[in-house]
Amino acid sequence: MLTLVLILIPLLVALVLLALRGGAVKRVALIASLAELALAVYVLASFQPDTTSQFSLSYHWIKSAGVQFAIGIDGISVLLVLLSTLLVPLIILSTFNHSYRNPSSFYALILFMQSALVGVFVAKDAFLFYFFFEAALIPIYFIAALWGGENRIKVTFKFFIYTIFGSLFMLLGLVYLYLQTPGTHSSLLTAFYGLNLSASQQGFLFWALFIGFAIKMPVFPFHTWQPDTYVESPTPATMLLAGIMLKMGTYGLIRIVLPIVPEGVQQWGLVAIVLAVIGIVYGSIIAIQQQDMKRLVAYSSFAHVGLMAAGIFSLTLDGLQGSLIQMLAHGINVVGLFFIVEIIFSRTQSRDLTQLGGITQNSPVLSVFFIIMVLGSVALPLTNGFIGEFLLLKGVFTYNTWLGVIAGTTIILGAVYMLRMVQKSMFGLQTTVTEQFTDLNLNEILVLAPLAVFVFWIGLFPNGFLKLTEPAVAELLRAMK
Amino acid sequence: MLSIISLSIFGILNLFLGFLKSRQVLLPATLLFLLVALVLNSLDWNDQALYFSDMLRVNNLFVNFSAIVLVTSLFVVSLSRSFGGDDEHTHPAEYYAILLFSVAGAMMMIGFENLIMLFVGVEVLSVAMYVLTGTDKRNLRSNEAALKYFLMGSFATGILLFGVAMIYGATGSFKLGGIATYVEVAIRYGSVSPLLYVGLLLLFIGMLFKVSAAPFHFWTPDVYEGAPTIFTAFMSTVVKTAGFAALYKLASVAFGGAYGFWAQTMAIITVLTLLVGNITAAYQSSFKRMMGYSSISHAGYLLLGVVANVSASPSAILFYSLAYSLATVSAFGVLMVVSEKKLYEGGADERYEAFNGLAKTNPLLAFVMTISMLSLAGIPLTAGFWGKFFIFSAAVQANLTSLLVIAVLMSCVGIYYYFRVIISMYLKPSDNNPVIVSNGFKLTLLLTTALTLLLGVFPDLVKNIF
Numbered sequence: 025m026l027t028l029v030l031i032l033i034p035l036l037v038a039l040v041l042l043a044l045r046g047g048a049v050k051r052v053a054l055i056a057s058l059a060e061l062a063l064a065v066y067v068l069a070s071f072q073p074d075t076t077s078q079f080s081l082s083y084h085w086i087k088s089a090g091v092q093f094a095i096g097i098d099g100i101s102v103l104l105v106l107l108s109t110l111l112v113p114l115i116i117l118s119t120f121n122h123s124y125r126n127p128s129s130f131y132a133l134i135l136f137m138q139s140a141l142v143g144v145f146v147a148k149d150a151f152l153f154y155f156f157f158e159a160a161l162i163p164i165y166f167i168a169a170l171w172g173g174e175n176r177i178k179v180t181f182k183f184f185i186y187t188i189f190g191s192l193f194m195l196l197g198l199v200y201l202y203l204q205t206p207g208t209h210s211s212l213l214t215a216f217y218g219l220n221l222s223a224s225q226q227g228f229l230f231w232a233l234f235i236g237f238a239i240k241m242p243v244f245p246f247h248t249w250q251p252d253t254y255v256e257s258p259t260p261a262t263m264l265l266a267g268i269m270l271k272m273g274t275y276g277l278i279r280i281v282l283p284i285v286p287e288g289v290q291q292w293g294l295v296a297i298v299l300a301v302i303g304i305v306y307g308s309i310i311a312i313q314q315q316d317m318k319r320l321v322a323y324s325s326f327a328h329v330g331l332m333a334a335g336i337f338s339l340t341l342d343g344l345q346g347s348l349i350q351m352l353a354h355g356i357n358v359v360g361l362f363f364i365v366e367i368i369f370s371r372t373q374s375r376d377l378t379q380l381g382g383i384t385q386n387s388p389v390l391s392v393f394f395i396i397m398v399l400g401s402v403a404l405p406l407t408n409g410f411i412g413e414f415l416l417l418k419g420v421f422t423y424n425t426w427l428g429v430i431a432g433t434t435i436i437l438g439a440v441y442m443l444r445m446v447q448k449s450m451f452g453l454q455t456t457v458t459e460q461f462t463d464l465n466l467n468e469i470l471v472l473a474p475l476a477v478f479v480f481w482i483g484l485f486p487n488g489f490l491k492l493t494e495p496a497v498a499e500l501l502r503a504m505k
Numbered sequence: 506m507l508s509i510i511s512l513s514i515f516g517i518l519n520l521f522l523g524f525l526k527s528r529q530v531l532l533p534a535t536l537l538f539l540l541v542a543l544v545l546n547s548l549d550w551n552d553q554a555l556y557f558s559d560m561l562r563v564n565n566l567f568v569n570f571s572a573i574v575l576v577t578s579l580f581v582v583s584l585s586r587s588f589g590g591d592d593e594h595t596h597p598a599e600y601y602a603i604l605l606f607s608v609a610g611a612m613m614m615i616g617f618e619n620l621i622m623l624f625v626g627v628e629v630l631s632v633a634m635y636v637l638t639g640t641d642k643r644n645l646r647s648n649e650a651a652l653k654y655f656l657m658g659s660f661a662t663g664i665l666l667f668g669v670a671m672i673y674g675a676t677g678s679f680k681l682g683g684i685a686t687y688v689e690v691a692i693r694y695g696s697v698s699p700l701l702y703v704g705l706l707l708l709f710i711g712m713l714f715k716v717s718a719a720p721f722h723f724w725t726p727d728v729y730e731g732a733p734t735i736f737t738a739f740m741s742t743v744v745k746t747a748g749f750a751a752l753y754k755l756a757s758v759a760f761g762g763a764y765g766f767w768a769q770t771m772a773i774i775t776v777l778t779l780l781v782g783n784i785t786a787a788y789q790s791s792f793k794r795m796m797g798y799s800s801i802s803h804a805g806y807l808l809l810g811v812v813a814n815v816s817a818s819p820s821a822i823l824f825y826s827l828a829y830s831l832a833t834v835s836a837f838g839v840l841m842v843v844s845e846k847k848l849y850e851g852g853a854d855e856r857y858e859a860f861n862g863l864a865k866t867n868p869l870l871a872f873v874m875t876i877s878m879l880s881l882a883g884i885p886l887t888a889g890f891w892g893k894f895f896i897f898s899a900a901v902q903a904n905l906t907s908l909l910v911i912a913v914l915m916s917c918v919g920i921y922y923y924f925r926v927i928i929s930m931y932l933k934p935s936d937n938n939p940v941i942v943s944n945g946f947k948l949t950l951l952l953t954t955a956l957t958l959l960l961g962v963f964p965d966l967v968k969n970i971f
Binding site: 170177199 | 890894898901909914916928963968
């Protein structure tokens with residue numbers, strides 16, 4: 025029941041928001057998302073770390089097709105539910121200094137999106153999953169296209185077509201699987217897990233499903249929509265995209281691809297890892313050359329996602345655990361980084377590293393937060409990024425030493441582009457655009473402080489988080505063997 | 506069956522009502538007639554029977570498809586404020602009467618059990634359409650479209666009739682049952698008359714013309730563009746639904762035994778239809794022409810259901826037709842009011858630009874249009890998604906993998922041109938010319954939109970009927 029409430033709160037509040045006008049909209053949206061977070065924390069506190077699906081619920085939805093409205097939270101979805109309920113209030117709070125035109129639609133769309141995202145992470149039925157997967161796309165398309173930058177129409181359109189393209193192939197795969205289920209067909213994921221598929225079936229199903237998720241994440245070479253979309257979208261949308269939405273892809277790999285087509289993963293896993301590793305190095309190298317801070321963070325996100333994908337396909341406990349914790353960590357870091365870029369942009373009207381410099385002289389608090397986020401992102405020990413990257417790299421090493429070595433360059437390359445960004449923007453001499461820079465206001469601190477707390481919390485005490493997911497991940501790997 | 510008879514009587518009644526020359530009487534009367542026919546139609550539920558010396562079969566398939574046709578006609582007629590009253594349309598009663606007759610024709614096509622009945626149905630429907638296409642008498646394009654439709658349509662009917670004759674020559678029967686028995690026996694003993702194959706091809710060509718499948722689609726965009734929008738809406742929904750019900754019956758009931766013979770040809774036609782419809786639609790600058798080509802593309806998806814020829818096919822075709830009809834009526838409804846308000850080169854503006862900034866000037870219309878486009882594109886939460894889903898499932902069941910891949914790729918192309926409207930409405934600046942809509946009009950559009958969403962969330966409401 026609680027899971028259903030988690031989906032319904034943002035959905036219903038979004039409908040209410042459409043009717044509201046004026047300044048109340050922001051506050052109602054924030055309160056609703058905080059209530060959602062409180063509920064999620066309660067769920068998390070009463071969650072038993074084992075292999076079962078908890079707070080679950082299932083109704084017959086489309087009887088004729090055997091589709092059920094089946095939801096529940098298990099060890100694999102728990103961190104992602106936390107992530108999507110944690111980030112949304114912060115994202116909403118981050119917009120408080122900025123007034124978006126037509127706010128009731130803006131915040132309603134954000135909450136619609138949250139509802140769909142939570143739905144994706146708790147769905148236990150393949151078509152329900154697909155339903156939410158697509159439903160999350162519509163609001164983000166409109167947010168990006170209506171409130172975005174100059175080239176928004178073209179760019180968001182490309183994004184939309186790209187992801188729909190992937191989704192449709194995924195749908196074909198799911199329909200195929202559904203028709204393989206015995207008797208009166210069922211689309212429950214557990215029914216899919218129990219299928220006996222031949223190696224060739226698994227091979228083509230692997231690609232049908234993988235492409236859908238790979239585009240969403242994105243994995244090289246399906247990434248070309250990503251940097252432009254991140255840059256052209258308004259920052260709250262970018263945060264939603266990078267912070268939560270791309271996790272739909274990695275989550276889909278773990279939830280759908282690995283358990284349903286294990287042999288397909290054995291056959292093609294190497295190709296997938298190689299693509300992912302190419303993405304890591306390629307994304308990092310491009311990030312090093314960027315002058316636009318938002319674009320830089322976008323490419324860094326692309327590189328990090330590659331590592332998550334590689335970890336998942338390493339099929340080791342470490343790799344999978346690492347990618348789950350990294351999903352949480354990356355969400356927190358990237359939202360922080362995009363927010364800081366937005367703060368800098370709103371004060372100076374520039375994201376260009378060649379024009380920035382010396383910001384730390386006027387705004388030490390901002391610099392501190394910025395450096396915390398950057399350190400988390402470059403995986404300094406004791407920060408959240410470290411735990412994830414360590415486990416991920418360990419997993420990839422176990423799979424193949426050479427790939428591990430190449431993937432490991434992410435640590436060096438990541439440090440290069442991230443520290444270069446800090447150095448060029450925060451230190452050095454003040455420039456004309458940064459002379460009048462003012463430090464953070466209370467509102468901005470309220471957004472960054474919880475993020476910073478999580479950077480260290482996960483970094484210092486990762487066990488609590490890892491324990492939540494471990495039994496489920498171990499069970500998944502056991503089932504695959 | 507009473508519904509067909511009643512519709513014909515109502516049509517004649519309508520002509521007499523025409524003496525009053527008042528839209529206030531005619532429109533409600535026509536709506537009432539259609540409603541009565543809908544009720545009479547539903548009385549036939551679960552009542553298997555043959556009528557008119559075994560020429561018409563009433564069964565649940567008939568009732569379902571007829572219901573779609575009737576409901577669509579109800580919606581279209583309720584949007585029909587544009588004719589009647591003004592100088593150009595001095596004889597509104599005729600239009601309403603012809604519409605009622607054509608619906609009766611559509612129902613004959615759905616229920617035919619005998620090729621003669623199919624032919625009569627096709628003719629009743631088509632002749633009515635030729636006339637309605639040309640109703641905008643002072644508009645050159647409307648006249649041209651009517652003539653074009655009439656000439657090409659007559660050819661197609663001729664071909665169809667030729668096919669019927671050959672099939673009769675081969676099988677000695679006009680009845681579906683008789684033909685099916687012959688086909689099965691003849692194929693088993695390898696003694697199929699060559700006449701049958703030629704006849705089958707000609708028959709299919711005739712029907713494919715009516716549903717505007719490539720390469721028999723050339724009339725579609727011109728006719729759709731030239732016809733008054735309200736009749737375009739009618740044409741693209743009712744004719745298509747009836748045509749596909751008939752085509753499915755021909756393919757699966759009469760010639761199911763010859764599947765091996767026609768499947769490949771139909772598969773190629775399906776691919777062609779999908780490619781031509783979608784790719785050409787993407788190049789259009791006129792919204793109305795785009796809808797014409799997109800209707801070709803939807804014929805492609807529906808054909809996929811026919812080619813699959815599995816037990817899930819009829820319900821998939823049914824659901825798809827319904828979803829498509831609802832969305833199309835909404836789209837043309839919005840186009841009607843918007844294009845009237847904006848002028849371009851002396852005529853109604855039917856380009857994409859006409860929709861610029863509609864979200865600001867009339868958010869309700871923009872919303873209706875958005876849902877309609879999302880449904881046509883097959884995005885979840887709309888009926889169109891489940892339509893595609895059921896069709897794709899049927900195709901997966903029949904192992905039509907390569908066809909499916911093309912269908913999926915073409916769906917992506919579809920998203921491109923449907924979204925152009927959404928982009929115009931929400932992202933382009935408006936000319937601040939408010940578009941005002943009457944309440945009755947609004948109600949119809951809200952109803953089609955609500956149904957689209959309702960079926961998008963609970964497809965079982967319709968799917969369970971089978």
